[in-house]
Structure formats: structure tokens, C-alpha cells
Amino acid sequence: MLQVKIVPVTAFQQNCSIVWDSETKEAILIDAGGEAEKLIAEVEALGLTVKALWLTHGHLDHAGAVGALTEAWNVPVIGPHKEDAFWLDMIQDVSAKYGFPIPENVNVTQWLEGGETLKLGEEEFEVRFAPGHTPGHVMFYNAKYGVLWTGDVLFKGSIGRTDFPRGNHQQLLDSIQRECFSLPDDTQFISGHGPMSTIGYEKQHNPFVAGKAG
Template sequence: MLHCQIVAVTAFSQNCSILWDDETMQAVLIDAGGEAERLQQMITDLGVTVIALWNTHGHLDHIGAVGALAKTYNVPVIGPNQQDSFWIDMLQDVSRQYGFPIPEPVQVDQWLAGGEILSLGKYRFEVRFTPGHTPGHVVFYCAELNMLWTGDVLFKGSIGRTDFPKGDFDTLIHSIQTQLLTLPDETQFISGHGATSSIGLEKQFNPFLKGI
């Protein structure tokens, strides 16, 4: 069985997901945005072995702990798409501007284009390319579990901001239309901030998706 522990990290309450397969006790972290020592303690308490760090995009509240954890566990950093490399290169400067602790630099081992299949135990996760919030944003979809990790593309009742450098509203809407709303309505998703929801509920009630 796959388990997911959501940990809200940083002052932005970013949802870092610790996923692990209870047969192998191997784990990945999706969007380890900060508070590396706290995440390490949780990993120790869970008794899991981290095998990779997966990232939806390059904003500081989603990758702030990635460099430190990659060094601690000697594991690959996977994602996002290479178009977010400028955000990752600016990580320390942007963290300083926001008054965040200066994080370890992040070295991406595998950039994602969309269409790749990532594995954790017997579970398979499809990578979908979803630019708009950032130009290199990706999401992770597990069809077997009807679960989706949307980063900052789609939230319960809202969508991602597009006023950051290289964000684009029309591109974001196109990504949501083609990569998220095409999934089954029963697909549950964990977003980068806030509560979980489902594709079907957002089609019905999300005011930003009316008419698309």
C-alpha cells in the first residue's frame, strides 16, 4: 500500500508530501520546500528510506529543503522541467529577499519534459507538463490510486498565480484544460497549499474554471 504524509512547511504552509510504499519502505518527497531538519526527523520516525526528491516547480517554498536533503540522503533530484532552471539558480537570492534561511543550492539530476513514468515500489506516476504558474511546472499523476499532485497549478477553489516572472495566465488555463480536467472526475489531488480536493469538485465549484 502507498502512504502519504502531508507536511506543511515554511511560512507559506507549503504541502510537502512524503510518499512511501509499505512493502519496500522506500519513500520519495514531493516538493520538499523547507525545514529540512524537521523533514529528516519525520523520515526517521517513519522508518522509511528516501530514494528520490520529486519537484513540481522551482519556487523557493517548493525546493528550499531539496539541496540539503539530497546531500543528506545522497539521492537524485527529479524535476521540474528545465524551463524553471532560472528559478532554481535564483533560489538563494530569492530566499534572502523573503527573509528565509539561505538554503543549500539545488542540483537537478533529471529534468522532466512530460510523459515520463516515475516509480515508487509497484506504483507508477505519470509526469504531465503544466506550465503557466511557472514555465517549467509539472504534476505527478498515479492512475492506479486516482491521485494527483498539482503543485501550484490547481487548488481547492482557486488556481495558481501568474504574476511571477515568466508566469502566463492563458498558458496556465490551457494546462489545466488539457492536463488536469481531462483526468477522471474522481481523481483526488494534493496541491501545493491548502486542502485536498478532486477534479470533479473543481469542475463544479471552482470559480476560475467556469466556462472552460
């Protein structure tokens, strides 16, 4: 059975997801944004073996711990789309700007395009390309359990910012319509910040996109 523990990290309270198969205890981390030692302790407490680190996009608060964890666990880094390479290349400079500890560099093992199927044990995750917040943003969808990891594309009651370099508001709205609102209404999603929600709830109540589904 698929299990998930959300661990907020950094001053931005970014939701890092520890995702694992309860039978094999194999795990992946989605958006390990910082506080590597905290995440290592969580994984050890759960008795898990991490197989990979997945990234929705290249922003500091989503990728800040990836370099250190790659060294600690010797695992591949999967995602995001290569259009976010410039964000990952700047991660040390951006960290210094915000007064964060300077992280290890992030070396991506596999860039994603969208449409790929990633596996954790027997569980499958569909990669959905959703640019707008950043040009190379991807999301991860598990159809069996009806769970979508939206990164900073869609939040409960809000949507991602597009005022960063190469952000695009219309592109973000298009991504939400195409990649989020095409999923069943009862799909739960885990966003990069804040509480979980469902696709159906956001279609009805999110003031940025409500009533625009279809």
C-alpha cells in the same frame, strides 16, 4: 500499498508530500520546500528510506530544503522541466529577499519533459507538463490510486498565480484543461497549499475554471 503524509513547511505552509510503499518502506518526497530537519525527523519516525526528491517547480517554498536533503540522503533530484532552471538558480537570492534561511543550491539530476513514467517500487507515476504558474511546472499522477500532485497549478477553489516572472495566465488555464480536467472526476489532488480536493469538484465549483471543462 501507496501511503502519503502531507507535511506543511515554511511560512507559506507549502504541502510537502512524503510518499511511500508500505511494504518496502521506500519513499520519495514531492516538493521539499523547507525545514529540512523537520522533514528528516518525519521520515525517520515513519521508518522510511528516501530514494529521490521530486519537484513540481522551482519556487523557493517548494524546493528550499532540497539541497540540504540531497546532502543528507545522497539521493537524486527529479524534475521540474528545464524551463524552471532559472528559478532554481535564483533560490538563494529569492530566499534572502524574503528573509528566509539561505538554502543549499539545488542540483537537478533529471529534468522532466512530460510524459515520462516515474517509479516508486512497483508504483508508477505519470509526469504531466503544466506550465503557466512557472514555465517549467510539472505534475505527478498515480492512476492506480487516482491521485494527482498539482503543485501550484490547481487548488481547492483557486488556481496558481501568474504574476511572477515568466508566468502566463492563459497557459495556466490551458494546462488545467489539458492536464487536470482530462482526468476522471473522482481523481483526488494534493496541491502545493491548502486542502485536498477532487477534479470533479473543481470543474463544478472553482470560480476560476468552473463550467469551462471540455
